[in-house]
Amino acid sequence: MSEFIDRFVDVVAPVIGFDNGLEMVEARGAWLTDATGKQYLDFGTGISVTNCGHNHPRIVAAAHEQIDRVWHGGGTFRYDSYVSAAEQLVSVAPEPIDMFFFMNSGAEAVEAAVKLARHTTGRQGVVVFRGGFHGRTMGSVSYTTSSVKYRTGYHPLLPSVFVAPFPHPFREGLSEEESTSRALHELRETLRHVVAPGDIACFLIEPVQGEGGYYPAPAAFLDELRDVADRHGILIIADEVQTGFGRTGAWWGVDHYDLRPDIIAIGKAIANGLPLSAVGSSKDLFGKWPPGVHGTTFGGNAVACAAAVEVVNVVNQALPSVPALSEQAFAALRGVQAKHPTVGDVRGLGLMIGVELVNGEGLPDANALEFVRSHLLETGLIFHPCGPDHNIIRFIPPLVISADDLDRGVALIDDAVGAWESR
Numbered sequence: 398m399s400e401f402i403d404r405f406v407d408v409v410a411p412v413i414g415f416d417n418g419l420e421m422v423e424a425r426g427a428w429l430t431d432a433t434g435k436q437y438l439d440f441g442t443g444i445s446v447t448n449c450g451h452n453h454p455r456i457v458a459a460a461h462e463q464i465d466r467v468w469h470g471g472g473t474f475r476y477d478s479y480v481s482a483a484e485q486l487v488s489v490a491p492e493p494i495d496m497f498f499f500m501n502s503g504a505e506a507v508e509a510a511v512k513l514a515r516h517t518t519g520r521q522g523v524v525v526f527r528g529g530f531h532g533r534t535m536g537s538v539s540y541t542t543s544s545v546k547y548r549t550g551y552h553p554l555l556p557s558v559f560v561a562p563f564p565h566p567f568r569e570g571l572s573e574e575e576s577t578s579r580a581l582h583e584l585r586e587t588l589r590h591v592v593a594p595g596d597i598a599c600f601l602i603e604p605v606q607g608e609g610g611y612y613p614a615p616a617a618f619l620d621e622l623r624d625v626a627d628r629h630g631i632l633i634i635a636d637e638v639q640t641g642f643g644r645t646g647a648w649w650g651v652d653h654y655d656l657r658p659d660i661i662a663i664g665k666a667i668a669n670g671l672p673l674s675a676v677g678s679s680k681d682l683f684g685k686w687p688p689g690v691h692g693t694t695f696g697g698n699a700v701a702c703a704a705a706v707e708v709v710n711v712v713n714q715a716l717p718s719v720p721a722l723s724e725q726a727f728a729a730l731r732g733v734q735a736k737h738p739t740v741g742d743v744r745g746l747g748l749m750i751g752v753e754l755v756n757g758e759g760l761p762d763a764n765a766l767e768f769v770r771s772h773l774l775e776t777g778l779i780f781h782p783c784g785p786d787h788n789i790i791r792f793i794p795p796l797v798i799s800a801d802d803l804d805r806g807v808a809l810i811d812d813a814v815g816a817w818e819s820r
């Protein structure tokens with residue numbers, strides 16, 4: 398162990414996990430440099446946070462400009478970067494979202510979104526979808542079912558949370574159509590046997606399940622959810638914490654569908670690494686949530702908001718290149734899949750791509766993933782895995798990555814999977 402890790406384990410609680418023992422000292426664009434001077438391609442982006450690349454010069458300049466003026470108000474006064482960030486978000490928000498307020502983290506945004514749904518509908522029930530990830534605070538972990546590890550040891554969780562299936566065609570060995578129809582059947586049965594639609598405040602859903610394994614929702618599934626919600630006065634909260642800010646090749650995950658969400662929870666890439674999150678909804682719904690019934694000390698920090706203003710500009714500029722980068726990545730990764738039986742599936746949207754590693758029986762292979770991960774650390778690429786079985790490479794480079802670096806990253810993955818198969 399290095400002296401750095403010795404210091405770390407001496408004073409940092411072990412519960413906070415890190416993917417590796419590296420100490421990074423510099424980060425620029427898609428590249429990281431560790432304390433020995435070695436460089437790594439960053440395909441982890443801090444779990445889809447640095448979508449604009451590390452230390453993007455325009456975002457850094459916007460934060461610098463604000464840091465010399467006002468940092469913090471905590472609800473005791475207003476400042477321009479707060480309203481400018483909200484205006485920027487409204488300019489790109491999916492319909493019918495036309496208002497925002499700011500929090501600090503994704504979990505906090507999800508919790509606030511559910512509070513908004515409960516307060517304004519006067520109902521308590523929350524329906525979530527198996528495999529979803531919504532955070533780790535007591536409320537948000539009650540909505541999280543991406544892996545049982547997040548829930549173990551913390552019961553009782555929040556009551557009146559009902560878990561319905563989400564289509565996972567690859568893992569179920571079904572076509573998308575079959576998997577969707579099975580999930581919808583189970584949802585109908587849940588509403589018939591377990592909770593009456595009139596007791597449900599909201600459906601809480603990720604348009605593309607992230608932590609749970611990079612599964613895009615089938616359009617037919619979201620269509621029916623909207624239909625059920627409309628018939629019964631249920632609100633739909635889209636958790637866009639991971640899918641937002643261009644990650645899927647559109648501004649929001651819901652932009653790939655006809656789904657009009659009533660509420661969105663956003664975070665992660667919103668300030669390219671400064672802590673910030675937000676909840677968006679319509680003026681109509683927010684008008685039913687009176688001042689003071691929810692709040693925050695740090696949410697909407699002035700420097701984070703100034704960064705967020707520039708993030709919107711940078712994402713707007715980067716987005717037109719994402720479809721081509723996505724096509725390039727899918728083509729290259731499918732080439733890797735064709736060569737290596739360990740790659741069972743390549744799926745996702747835009748630059749939110751899951752590469753699922755399996756064994757000879759087609760079952761999740763966490764050993765392959767760990768091997769590939771260590772091999773890539775040697776050869777210079779960082780990624781963060783996902784899936785309940787810890788066997789999926791989360792392929793989430795920055796949106797501003799060059800085509801050459803994208804190819805370089807896929808070649809390193811190809812090489813690492815090849816090394817696993819010929820070990």
Ligand SMILES: Cc1ncc(COP(=O)(O)O)c(C=O)c1O
Pocket residue numbers: 444502503504505507530531532533603607608636637638639640664665
């Ligand atoms: C979809 C989704 N929702 C919520 C969260 C929680 O965000 P945070 O870790 O900022 O609390 C995450 C984090 O990974 C996420 O991916």
